[in-house]
Amino acid sequence: MAHWVLGNAADGIHLDVNENSSNGAVSGTLTVDGLNFSVSGLWTADGSLPGRNVSNINLRGSAASPNAPGAPVFVALSGQISFNNGNPNITGMSVGVYTASSNTGALVSKLSQLSPA
Amino acid sequence: MWNLASVDGTISMVVSADGSGNLSGAMTIYGQEYSVQGEWAASGSVAGRNFSSFSLAGSFDTAPSVPNLLAAAGIMTGPGGWPISVQISGNIAPSAGAGMRNFSTVLLPVMNTNANDLAVAYGESYVVLEIGAGGDGLVCTAGWIGPNNGGQASPFGSSDYKSAGTAMTAAECADVVIPDPVYTGLKDIRVPHIETAATLRPVMIQFLAEQDHFANPPLMEPHPHIAKVFYDTAAGALVLQPIDDASTLAPTNKITFNHGRGRRHDGGVVEFR
Numbered sequence: 001m002a003h004w005v006l007g008n009a010a011d012g013i014h015l016d017v018n019e020n021s022s023n024g025a026v027s028g029t030l031t032v033d034g035l036n037f038s039v040s041g042l043w044t045a046d047g048s049l050p051g052r053n054v055s056n057i058n059l060r061g062s063a064a065s066p067n068a069p070g071a072p073v074f075v076a077l078s079g080q081i082s083f084n085n086g087n088p089n090i091t092g093m094s095v096g097v098y099t100a101s102s103n104t105g106a107l108v109s110k111l112s113q114l115s116p117a
Numbered sequence: 118m119w120n121l122a123s124v125d126g127t128i129s130m131v132v133s134a135d136g137s138g139n140l141s142g143a144m145t146i147y148g149q150e151y152s153v154q155g156e157w158a159a160s161g162s163v164a165g166r167n168f169s170s171f172s173l174a175g176s177f178d179t180a181p182s183v184p185n186l187l188a189a190a191g192i193m194t195g196p197g198g199w200p201i202s203v204q205i206s207g208n209i210a211p212s213a214g215a216g217m218r219n220f221s222t223v224l225l226p227v228m229n230t231n232a233n234d235l236a237v238a239y240g241e242s243y244v245v246l247e248i249g250a251g252g253d254g255l256v257c258t259a260g261w262i263g264p265n266n267g268g269q270a271s272p273f274g275s276s277d278y279k280s281a282g283t284a285m286t287a288a289e290c291a292d293v294v295i296p297d298p299v300y301t302g303l304k305d306i307r308v309p310h311i312e313t314a315a316t317l318r319p320v321m322i323q324f325l326a327e328q329d330h331f332a333n334p335p336l337m338e339p340h341p342h343i344a345k346v347f348y349d350t351a352a353g354a355l356v357l358q359p360i361d362d363a364s365t366l367a368p369t370n371k372i373t374f375n376h377g378r379g380r381r382h383d384g385g386v387v388e389f390r
Contacts, residue, residue: 042176044184044212051180051181051183053212053214054211054213054214056184056210056211056212058174058175058186058188059188060155060172060173062172065165067165068165069165070163070164071158074170074172074190075172075190076155076172076173076188076190077208078186078209078210079210080210080215080217095208096208096219098172098188098190098191098206098207100172100190100191100192102160102167102168103166103168104168105167105170105192107190107204109219109221111208111219
């Protein structure tokens with residue numbers, strides 16, 4: 001079990017999750033433009049099985065809209081992870097992050113490079 | 118069921134969206150079929166939900182237990198069971214190597230060929246128009262109006278619209294397709310006036326052609342007035358189901374058929390009278 005905290009302040013993204021190396025489960029909080037999303041998902045580790053040459057991840061979740069508690073904003077993230085000397089020494093994550101609001105109809109896309117925070 | 122594809126056919130989804138907010142199904146992206154799961158919220162279902170939005174995640178194994186991991190989010194317009202369009206953005210992260218790939222596109226309805234769905238659509242409709250190709254473009258070749266019930270048209274109530282309804286005369290049919298008064302070369306398909314107390318009156322418009330005459334999706338643009346898109350193998354036609362609102366009688370926006378590989382041609386504008 002490792003605790004990953006990464007972010008990119010300029011892009012408004014902060015990720016704070018726990019991972020379970022035994023099954024690849026990931027859960028925690030993804031903050032996008034100040035909105036905290038509860039997220040869960042999966043990662044696979046570079047080298048853990050033949051053919052896995054890059055560590056990758058996807059997460060999904062939701063948050064209540066700031067203006068309307070009954071109207072969720074949905075989030076999705078997928079990316080590739082880099083390590084120094086293996087998990088948990090995470091050194092970065094290249095991600096695509098997407099939010100879709102049922103309140104405003106906004107669909108936001110961000111491509112970002114996250115660093116340990 | 119959300120069954121839509123991008124105009125170029127490279128991205129598609131076949132996803133079940135249930136009343137509890139669960140999404141489950143598949144997305145095919147650049148030839149790879151991802152099993153996907155997610156959540157959606159329906160517009161209007163709760164105060165403040167002004168748009169239908171969703172996110173989903175999924176995977177595709179490029180080799181055994183070597184997954185590409187997908188995540189995407191989007192906005193769906195239209196009824197929950199019959200989306201008019203889906204705007205979607207997402208990213209694919211491979212495990213096998215570098216080369217993440219992101220996408221952002223609009224998905225449009227593909228041709229539904231489910232016999233039960235088609236029967237329901239004919240049964241709830243008031244008019245069926247059969248449009249063929251003549252020397253001057255589109256031409257009305259036949260039409261049927263729902264059964265007369267005390268001076269008012271009723272829905273066909275059956276997929277056997279030819280028996281349930283009344284066939285239009287040649288003169289009535291000749292008045293259906295006319296040149297658009299504004300756009301040279303464009304045709305208007307004018308739905309005959311019908312007397313009915315119903316506010317919303319679905320119409321089935323058949324465009325006679327082999328199924329492979331059309332790409333999937335068969336239309337190039339979203340159409341807020343066109344709820345359902347079918348291919349009817351019995352009729353040998355692409356079938357669109359516009360629904361008019363008797364209070365506005367607003368025409369559809371211009372329909373453009375998608376023939377794939379960038380080919381297209383005008384399919385006219387549907388007007389209600």
